[in-house]
Amino acid sequence: MAKPVVEGWFTQGDQPALIASKCTTCESPFFPKTQGFCRNPACDGDEFVDTELSRFGKVWSYTDAQYQPPEPYIPASDPYVPFALAAVELPEGLVVLGQVADGFGVNDIKVGDEVELVVETLYTDEEGDHTTWRWKPVAKAGDQS
Numbered sequence: 001m002a003k004p005v006v007e008g009w010f011t012q013g014d015q016p017a018l019i020a021s022k023c024t025t026c027e028s029p030f031f032p033k034t035q036g037f038c039r040n041p042a043c044d045g046d047e048f049v050d051t052e053l054s055r056f057g058k059v060w061s062y063t064d065a066q067y068q069p070p071e072p073y074i075p076a077s078d079p080y081v082p083f084a085l086a087a088v089e090l091p092e093g094l095v096v097l098g099q100v101a102d103g104f105g106v107n108d109i110k111v112g113d114e115v116e117l118v119v120e121t122l123y124t125d126e127e128g129d130h131t132t133w134r135w136k137p138v139a140k141a142g143d144q145s
């Protein structure tokens with residue numbers, strides 16, 4: 001049974017999605033989820049509901065992570081294996097950082113590329129698979145090389 005590395009941050013299944021908090025007053029989404037007061041300075045709302053974010057976004061920035069990043073982005077590989085990190089802008093206007101999907105590296109993405117949210121196994125232990133979200137490049141028509 002696969003378990004998310006961080007509970008409540010994303011849904012699993014065929015069409016996984018990140019879970020954000022949406023302010024019930026101004027409808028602004030926040031990810032990671034927030035509580036307390038709305039972070040929109042023009043809003044005094046303090047109630048939030050869970051909402052699923054778009055599964056597709058565009059690469060806003062990316063990097064080849066040559067150092068160990070902070071949680072929850074830690075790949076539990078030892079020795080440490082560099083991987084690509086992408087900051088992806090969603091239609092909701094949020095930019096969400098995530099690892100690039102298995103089998104893809106910095107050479108497979110560039111700014112403006114469309115990517116899809118996928119859930120992959122980060123590591124496996126005696127409790128089973130532990131999963132996290134990643135960004136997978138969307139194949140572009142006529143882009144065979």
Ligand SMILES: [Zn+2]
Pocket residue numbers: 023024025026027028038039040043044045
């Ligand atoms: Zn608000």
